[in-house]
Amino acid sequence: MLVLPPVLVGLVFAGFVVWRQTADLDSVESSQLAWPTIWRLILQHVELTFVAALLVVALAVPLGIALTRGQLRRAAPLVVGIANGGQAAPAVGLVVLLALWLDFGFWTAVLALVLYGILPVLRNTITGLQGVDPTLVEAGRGMGMSAASVLLRIELPLAVPVIMAGVRTALVLLVGTASLATFIGAGGLGEMITTGISLFRFSLMVSGALLIALLALLIEWLGRLLELLTRPKGI
Amino acid sequence: MTATNETQSVGQDAARNSEVSGAEIRLEGVVKRYAGQKTPAVDSLSLTIPAGEIVMLVGPSGCGKTTSLKMINRLIEPTSGAISIDGKDVRKQGHDELRRHVGYVIQGGSLFPHMTVEKNIAIVPKLLGWDASRISDRVDDLLDLVGLDPAKYRKRYPRELSGGQQQRVGVARGLAADPPVLLMDEPFGAVDPITRQRLQDELLSIQRELRKTIVCVTHDIDEAIKLGDRIVILQEGAHVAQYDTPENILAAPADDFVSDFVGSGSTLKQLSLARVNEIDLADWTTAAVGDSAAEAIRKAQTVGHDAVVVLDNRGRPVAWPWLRQLRNEDRIPSYDPEKLHTLDSRATLNDALDTMLTSSHGGAVVTGDRDQYLGVIDFTSVTDHMRTLEQQAAAATDGQARG
Numbered sequence A: 001m002l003v004l005p006p007v008l009v010g011l012v013f014a015g016f017v018v019w020r021q022t023a024d025l026d027s028v029e030s031s032q033l034a035w036p037t038i039w040r041l042i043l044q045h046v047e048l049t050f051v052a053a054l055l056v057v058a059l060a061v062p063l064g065i066a067l068t069r070g071q072l073r074r075a076a077p078l079v080v081g082i083a084n085g086g087q088a089a090p091a092v093g094l095v096v097l098l099a100l101w102l103d104f105g106f107w108t109a110v111l112a113l114v115l116y117g118i119l120p121v122l123r124n125t126i127t128g129l130q131g132v133d134p135t136l137v138e139a140g141r142g143m144g145m146s147a148a149s150v151l152l153r154i155e156l157p158l159a160v161p162v163i164m165a166g167v168r169t170a171l172v173l174l175v176g177t178a179s180l181a182t183f184i185g186a187g188g189l190g191e192m193i194t195t196g197i198s199l200f201r202f203s204l205m206v207s208g209a210l211l212i213a214l215l216a217l218l219i220e221w222l223g224r225l226l227e228l229l230t231r232p233k234g235i
Numbered sequence B: 001m002t003a004t005n006e007t008q009s010v011g012q013d014a015a016r017n018s019e020v021s022g023a024e025i026r027l028e029g030v031v032k033r034y035a036g037q038k039t040p041a042v043d044s045l046s047l048t049i050p051a052g053e054i055v056m057l058v059g060p061s062g063c064g065k066t067t068s069l070k071m072i073n074r075l076i077e078p079t080s081g082a083i084s085i086d087g088k089d090v091r092k093q094g095h096d097e098l099r100r101h102v103g104y105v106i107q108g109g110s111l112f113p114h115m116t117v118e119k120n121i122a123i124v125p126k127l128l129g130w131d132a133s134r135i136s137d138r139v140d141d142l143l144d145l146v147g148l149d150p151a152k153y154r155k156r157y158p159r160e161l162s163g164g165q166q167q168r169v170g171v172a173r174g175l176a177a178d179p180p181v182l183l184m185d186e187p188f189g190a191v192d193p194i195t196r197q198r199l200q201d202e203l204l205s206i207q208r209e210l211r212k213t214i215v216c217v218t219h220d221i222d223e224a225i226k227l228g229d230r231i232v233i234l235q236e237g238a239h240v241a242q243y244d245t246p247e248n249i250l251a252a253p254a255d256d257f258v259s260d261f262v263g264s265g266s267t268l269k270q271l272s273l274a275r276v277n278e279i280d281l282a283d284w285t286t287a288a289v290g291d292s293a294a295e296a297i298r299k300a301q302t303v304g305h306d307a308v309v310v311l312d313n314r315g316r317p318v319a320w321p322w323l324r325q326l327r328n329e330d331r332i333p334s335y336d337p338e339k340l341h342t343l344d345s346r347a348t349l350n351d352a353l354d355t356m357l358t359s360s361h362g363g364a365v366v367t368g369d370r371d372q373y374l375g376v377i378d379f380t381s382v383t384d385h386m387r388t389l390e391q392q393a394a395a396a397t398d399g400q401a402r403g
Helices: A004-022 A027-032 A035-066 A070-088 A091-101 A106-130 A134-142 A147-184 A190-198 A202-230 B003-016 B065-072 B095-100 B117-127 B132-145 B163-174 B193-210 B221-227 B246-251 B256-262 B266-272 B293-302 B349-358 B379-402
Strands: B025-032 B042-049 B054-058 B080-085 B102-106 B181-185 B213-218 B230-235 B239-244 B286-288 B309-311 B317-319 B363-367 B373-378
Touching: A004 A202, A027 A190, A027 A202, A035 A106, A035 A147, A035 A190, A035 A202, A070 A106, A091 A106, A091 A147, A106 A147, A134 A147, A134 B102, A147 A190, A147 A202, A190 A202, B025 B065, B042 B065, B042 B239, B054 B065, B054 B221, B065 B080, B065 B181, B065 B213, B095 B102, B102 B163, B117 B132, B117 B163, B132 B163, B163 B181, B163 B193, B193 B221, B193 B349, B213 B221, B221 B246, B221 B266, B221 B349, B230 B246, B230 B256, B239 B246, B239 B256, B246 B256, B266 B349, B286 B293, B309 B373, B349 B363, B349 B373, B349 B379, B373 B379
Parallel strands: B054 B213, B054 B230, B102 B181, B181 B213, B286 B309
Antiparallel strands: B025 B042, B025 B080, B230 B239, B309 B317, B363 B373
């Protein structure tokens, strides 16, 4: 199961390359599907996805930890509710509204993506930490480990599988949503599709959609790999 | 660990044998009141737990026994009152610092599943800043103490151990930094009866060697009678109904609550007071793993034994095969020690009868410190002993009646 996705993605991509090299394309198509352009768009797409994912983890994990400690515990349902709202809002609307409010460009797109992708990681961090057997926490405290030490050495390692499942979900959400970044001039593979639509070139639309799908599959696979690699031994 | 080291550490332990390494615990007027509850969970509990003894806290659920235990290491902060260990007020120490010097063992062992046996045991020594080689030696020593082969078990993860083995590691972890006081919360509640009996025997054997102060919570009066030097029977609100030795509690329950709690069949429970070490053990033919099988059979036949007790290279019994099982062997093979149900010399006659009934030999192999072989106990010696006890008791009541 772990070998199949990259092989499949590789095969389909090879098919795309063969088609691109042999197909009879008009001048608009061949300029839009020039390899440097394709690579630039893929790279932009990956950049948007990963920068947003890193920020999501950097924000959601500490926030999730804070929401399972002390008095803040009570605020957890409220914050999860807000994050839920962020995800329920239509992504296009979020992207465009933010751009109107802030500015067009890369960082606005990243901000929109972060708002959109924060929920699964936040929710899974909270669920994962809440799922740690309380007697283990008490055993750690009872042995004289400090609260921070119990968190770092017991709670977080045990919650890692659940948190990483959230990260994988977020990655998949982000790689799809990053297609909308083109509307505010932040590039990405969405650009290929919108160009295809405005210039009535079917080949561009299909190429863009295909490449986004392949990228999403690959990133989902990477997420699963990450999940397996970060899973602590023994559990 | 090399053979020399092994002998040395056993030697040191033997030297410690009669030394009390525990510390006295005093609770004075301890109250725990939870917000929003009318009656306190623990209402003015005063108790002195002598150094080097096992004191069992026993009572119905909700009587405050666990709360009382957890106040000793400040997992629960008392509302008022004072608790001291070895004369030092626990509230004057940082709670993390305090807990590193008070062993804590809970039900099922509560091992951290993502850490190996070795890492689980090493937690407190690491917190105390021991160096790596000292920690490593200590882990070996403790695994040996709780009857697990260090070479085989130190790198294992908890899920690769049986329930009983996990609990043993839990005890080893509690003892890791050699704390004077060990707190145990229903330690043997989650294992099957046979394993429980074995773990109880092992705890007694360990305690004979270490002489810690052990405070143990249980809801099982039989466990309390078996393990406790003293028993505290608690009523709701942690009111002490009776605090005495098991013998006295059985012989003279303080009130109806105690006699109800101790339950009927308390004459039978007397069996839990007599220990295997009060009985003369029979010698049995022994052979070491790797010895000539023919030689062992010959030795057994000269004295009329139909089986041989096999000892491993550390003198621990591992099997009790019949002679016919050895006839086809050239050398005495090695066995899985888990399959032999041995009795610790501190085990009760109750356990002894239980073990003998399930053994096809009509007897049981008895072990001492660190599972060393001591001898064999059989039905006749137990019944003889019981008859003597009965006669003594009869003579005593006779004497009382006349006096």
